[in-house]
Amino acid sequence: MNLELADKHRETLQKAVQALHQRTFFAHYPENPSPEVYGETADKEGREKYKSTLNNKFTELLQEGEQAWVGQEESPYEQQPLGIKYPYFEPEALVSRAEEAFHQWRKVKPLDRAALLVEALENMRNRFFEIAYATMHTTGQAYMMSFQASGPHAADRALEAVAAGYEEQTRFPESAEWEKPMGKYNLKLNKTWKAVPKGVALAIGCSTFPTWNTVPGMFASLVTGNPVIVKPHPKAVLPIAIVVAEVQKVLQQNGLNPNICQLAVDADDRLITKELAEHRKVKIIDYTGSSEFGNYIESLPGKVTFTEKTGVNSIILDSVEDLDKVVQNLAFSISLYSGQMCTAPQNFFVPESGVKVAGETVPYEQVVEKITGAVTALVNNPKAGPHILGAIQNPATAERVKSAATVKGREVLSSCDFENPMFSNARTCTPVIYEVDATEKESYSRELFGPVALIIKTQDTDQSIEIASEMASKYGAISCGAYTTDAVVKEKIMDEMSLAGTPVSFNLTGGIFVNQNASFSDFHVTGGNPAGNASFTNPEFVIKRFTWVGFREPVAG
Numbered sequence: 241m242n243l244e245l246a247d248k249h250r251e252t253l254q255k256a257v258q259a260l261h262q263r264t265f266f267a268h269y270p271e272n273p274s275p276e277v278y279g280e281t282a283d284k285e286g287r288e289k290y291k292s293t294l295n296n297k298f299t300e301l302l303q304e305g306e307q308a309w310v311g312q313e314e315s316p317y318e319q320q321p322l323g324i325k326y327p328y329f330e331p332e333a334l335v336s337r338a339e340e341a342f343h344q345w346r347k348v349k350p351l352d353r354a355a356l357l358v359e360a361l362e363n364m365r366n367r368f369f370e371i372a373y374a375t376m377h378t379t380g381q382a383y384m385m386s387f388q389a390s391g392p393h394a395a396d397r398a399l400e401a402v403a404a405g406y407e408e409q410t411r412f413p414e415s416a417e418w419e420k421p422m423g424k425y426n427l428k429l430n431k432t433w434k435a436v437p438k439g440v441a442l443a444i445g446c447s448t449f450p451t452w453n454t455v456p457g458m459f460a461s462l463v464t465g466n467p468v469i470v471k472p473h474p475k476a477v478l479p480i481a482i483v484v485a486e487v488q489k490v491l492q493q494n495g496l497n498p499n500i501c502q503l504a505v506d507a508d509d510r511l512i513t514k515e516l517a518e519h520r521k522v523k524i525i526d527y528t529g530s531s532e533f534g535n536y537i538e539s540l541p542g543k544v545t546f547t548e549k550t551g552v553n554s555i556i557l558d559s560v561e562d563l564d565k566v567v568q569n570l571a572f573s574i575s576l577y578s579g580q581m582c583t584a585p586q587n588f589f590v591p592e593s594g595v596k597v598a599g600e601t602v603p604y605e606q607v608v609e610k611i612t613g614a615v616t617a618l619v620n621n622p623k624a625g626p627h628i629l630g631a632i633q634n635p636a637t638a639e640r641v642k643s644a645a646t647v648k649g650r651e652v653l654s655s656c657d658f659e660n661p662m663f664s665n666a667r668t669c670t671p672v673i674y675e676v677d678a679t680e681k682e683s684y685s686r687e688l689f690g691p692v693a694l695i696i697k698t699q700d701t702d703q704s705i706e707i708a709s710e711m712a713s714k715y716g717a718i719s720c721g722a723y724t725t726d727a728v729v730k731e732k733i734m735d736e737m738s739l740a741g742t743p744v745s746f747n748l749t750g751g752i753f754v755n756q757n758a759s760f761s762d763f764h765v766t767g768g769n770p771a772g773n774a775s776f777t778n779p780e781f782v783i784k785r786f787t788w789v790g791f792r793e794p795v796a797g
Contacts, residue, residue, distance in 0.1 A: 263761045334516070378479060572618065596725070654672060
């Protein structure tokens with residue numbers, strides 16, 4: 241392999257490791273898609289490259305001997321098939337090739353593995369715009385989110401995993417001379433240690449964030465010496481297929497087996513995820529998706545699993561300085577990507593006495609009106625609405641939002657289709673809001689995926705905290721937003737929600753939202769409640785992928 245890569249990317253790795261410890265702002269890949277950052281023609285070239293893949297075979301993968309060409313993707317904006325075909329391989333062939341590649345990859349030193357992966361990320365950088373259009377037309381994300389989430393933000397999350405894995409594998413010395421005084425003589429041993437990877441890894445992607453949610457586990461397994469089979473959702477393959485292709489190219493260019501990282505797609509008439517997950521040689525599984533399938537993944541014997549599942553995210557409203565600024569912030573959080581984010585808020589707890597605003601109390605009914613009014617104003621804004629809401633990835637989500645049959649409560653804002661000025665056939669619906677009494681736990685104790693918000697009337701803030709904590713502990717939560725000007729209330733929220741394993745964002749207004757997580761600073765999911773058993777990127781996210789093994793022998797002479 242190219243030994244110069246370690247020197248080329250050493251500084252990047254050092255800065256990334258330092259950022260892990262400092263937890264301050266760090267972004268190796270700029271999130272601004274401006275020509276000044278990425279070049280005058282980058283957007284146009286990326287769009288043209290994306291269009292050239294439509295109705296064609298995706299031939300970039302360095303995987304040979306495919307058994308068929310398959311593809312099921314459809315654009316939520318055009319509601320037309322993309323027509324892209326990917327090579328299909330039987331699960332047994334994928335695992336067998338990964339097992340063979342494992343014995344080459346595990347012998348590459350951690351620094352060299354990390355450098356190879358950073359090189360792949362640098363090549364991915366050149367394709368951020370292509371990945372953005374691929375993400376738009378598989379997930380329904382709006383352009384800006386597609387660029388940022390699947391491009392620079394995903395690459396930073398991948399770099400974060402690489403840095404964490406590299407650091408944990410180099411935390412201890414490779415060798416040491418051990419000497420123990422024994423009186424008249426000293427006992428001397430030469431000791432060496434190896435970080436031994438677990439084996440074949442499987443990364444199972446989701447339909448809404450096909451790169452951002454996939455690359456942390458994918459790169460964490462790779463940097464720790466495990467070959468990875470990347471199994472995307474059949475409706476969102478192209479964004480992560482591009483990433484896999486870039487990893488494979490770097491591997492091959494450096495004399496390594498490209499099957500160290502493989503793409504696995506479902507056949508049109510055969511889903512292969514379970515067969516891969518249950519394979520006895522698959523040792524590590526990363527998964528993002530529904531709780532039902534996530535629980536199944538966690539139940540598989542003999543596997544190390546890292547899951548992100550569904551959660552019930554809460555907003556606790558107690559007291560604020562400026563209610564108008566708060567509801568504008570919350571309206572954005574409800575509407576962003578039509579609520580199709582694992583961090584999107586769902587349950588809004590409001591005391592029946594109302595919310596204290598700068599010393600005065602605004603009645604409960606007026607708070608509800610302000611929230612619904614802010615959402616209405618946002619979605620009806622022709623310049624902002626389409627770019628915030630995007631499109632609905634799954635037709636079932638749109639139908640569920642519009643049906644209203646699953647919620648016991650009073651509808652205070654109905655959902656409707658809206659016009660996207662660029663895509664007349666886009667699958668869309670605006671947020672729907674229901675008013676629910678605190679006694680109707682059945683209605684708000686499960687995730688209602690998509691643009692659905694519930695305003696829950698509670699006796700007081702103490703009950704709001706109690707229920708929000710209970711929901712997180714029993715059903716899982718990935719985010720929580722809280723608004724209070726009372727230090728005692730703030731401390732109580734921090735204490736109760738921390739016990740429920742849920743991070744809290746306090747008093748957000750302006751340009752920062754509860755939905756957002758920053759690489760190198762925010763831990764995404766805690767692993768401390770049913771919303772997931774892992775957190776990226778903390779040390780556990782990487783150290784469970786390898787084992788320390790020691791060797792010792794007496795010093796000669």
